[in-house]
Amino acid sequence: LAKTTQPISMDSYEGQEVNITCSHNNIATNDYITWYQQFPSQGPRFIIQGYKTKVTNEVASLFIPADRKSSTLSLPRVSLSDTAVYYCLVGGHNAGNMLTFGGGTRLMVKP
């Protein structure tokens, strides 16, 4: 299972773009990269998933370089409500695959 490394915490201000980078040097060919968000006392919530290059949805963008050994979650114009823990997960893409969470990045958005 590919190990992931991401910053323990980050601070930002409202309206700024936030980029959280995750390292996954041992990513396997079949692995996808997925990001989840978790608010205090709530279950994790899926944000975005990708395999290579760039993926964008209404919430975030995910940038994956050609070697796939890292990825960057980009949150445009964060608000106070984006304060949460963000998890980078690397693993299988098939229904039934377990999710392996690391420590995540605790993002604090300040006014």
Add this chain to the structure above:
Amino acid sequence: EPEVTQTPSHQVTQMGQEVILRCVPISNHLYFYWYRQILGQKVEFLVSFYNNEISEKSEIFDDQFSVERPDGSNFTLKIRSTKLEDSAMYFCASSDTGTGVYEQYFGPGTRLTVT
């Protein structure tokens, strides 16, 4: 938007007692999971369930734990004889078999406190 629901939101029990945590997964989903998160720690996988049997389980999921889908809607986690270290948030999740993006939908959790 469909969501996973869990009951109760908070359960307090005494050490050695049995507890059953209940989940209603999203109705057309076929894969079900339990995770737990001890306060301040990582979310940990416990077990996955498909086609009325366990697909995968972690080392945490020992003989004290069991899962069941007693009817077409509920998915339960039973802890036979609770220990203090079982105190945690327990999250149920479900996923479908669709192609494309693979995501698991998590419930709001049950906070289990063992005294």
